[in-house]
Amino acid sequence: MKILEVQHLTKDFGGLRAVDSLDLDIEEGEILGLIGPNGAGKSTVFNCVAGVFPPTKGHIYFRSEEISGRKPWDLCKYGLARTFQIVKPFASKSVLYNVMVGAFAITDKTSEARERALGVLEYLNFEDRKDTRAGNLTIADRKRLEIARALATEPKLLLLDEVMAGLRPSEVDDMVSIIRRLREQGVTIFVIEHIMRAIMALSDRVVVIQFGQKIAEGLPQQVAADENVIKAYLGEEYAVS
């Protein structure tokens, strides 16, 4: 069953077409990678799906319901969570506080929110940091906090926007295994990433966009060998024809 279907998604900012008639879909339980050069429109796709921007044209269906134009908080409660490329922790509060805010999406009781938040932190091997002020975390831990907060809302679909950027190789490996474990728990994952090693290892399928248009789609190995993709990333002269 398809959990997310994007049809002819177009987003204009003034005269600039950031996303141009894009189609994509994600099966339930799948990990779909979205890649493309800087400025290709990846984050705009995320923002449209997550309800930050209403699409200029096109339709987005999530769990068989049309969601284009619905608000982010509404979508979150309907099972769609996301992380931000530029992390946005509640910096003056503790890690536990941050995650509890996420847990309040599904409960009204403080004690229950605390328990759920502690559960998520334990799941991510993060409970030793629970009393640390979020503003004092390392970049790797901030990325982990973004995921923890999003997970506390118990999403069906999780949008991860460059959660591995800026991490050391060993931290990237940790993150890859965390994301794999999430999928085993039944969370569908839609991920934007620049680190090729990670996205190749992680994704079941990859969609490549450039200038807001889809230029390739398929298994990671297929996409990596695709002529258009190599051109987009490295320039004309590297394409072996």
Add this chain to the structure above:
Amino acid sequence: MTREKFNTIALAGVVIVAFGLPLVVHSATYLHILVLLWLYAYLTSSWNLVGGFAGVLPLGHAAFVGIGAYTSTVLWLQYGISPWIGMLIGGLLATIVGIIIGLPTLKMRGAYFALATIAFAEGLRVMVENIDRLGPFVLNGPRGLQIPPLETGLYSFMFISKVPYYYIILVMLSGVLAFTWFISRSKLGYLLNAGGEEPEAAMALGINVARTKLIAMAMSSFLTALAGTFYAQFTLYIHPKSIISLDLSFEIAFIALIGGRGSIAGPVLGALLLRPVSDFSRIYFGDTLPGMHLIIFGVVLILVMLFQPRGLQEPLTRIYSRLQARLFASKAMET
């Protein structure tokens, strides 16, 4: 003795001192100063619900004080309705006005929201100054309203001694502090804090930020208006310049910023520090340099923002917990 117990005892000590003061202080002047001190602590705590927790900077709360004061006073003078009932009606009226103001303005960011609230409060002041009658209600324009102290007693909310006023405002302050404590531990408190600090992240986590801010604004407007009625009954004379003035709006914000916005004790600490400054500068500079207290506030505010941007509550909390730690460490060695 556990730490929790120690905290409870310390809090009980503060409460006993606060409630016991009128037994020791008999001077009407000092009682007057103390009543104003608790009144400002109350006003700032009410402000803090939206200005502290929701992370916006309202600079027009005097408008709600004015709505509360005028509502109860008009109802008492013209219809003989007890100011206690007028207080509630004023609170409800202020809530409605707060929501109407908040709906368009709470979506604005930073300085724009602050400016919009100033504009609203000033607009209201100018309006009241220029209206002698609003329909059947006599407002008396710039001359204001005087409440003749003919009937004293609980029903008319008028007393000859300052002591009843002292206890009324202290109970009101305790109430608003308890309410703030409750909110800060509830779901609403978490949502408000999150929305104030990182609105985009908060929205992505399922929070309708504009709505939570509006709820905070409604509660804050209601509580602020109650203080307006109290002020009217305490001074028995209100006029637009005194009660809907920018000075009052700014003083509330100053106290909050210096004491520490978004904390429970911050507004009380700020009032304890700044009210005496305000009163004594009025006593000593009142004739020669009126407005001196605002200049002093400005200097203190700059210093606090430079060295303790989160307000004085932070270093004081740190000192308290260090003191506590030392106390327990020495206790542990004794046993």
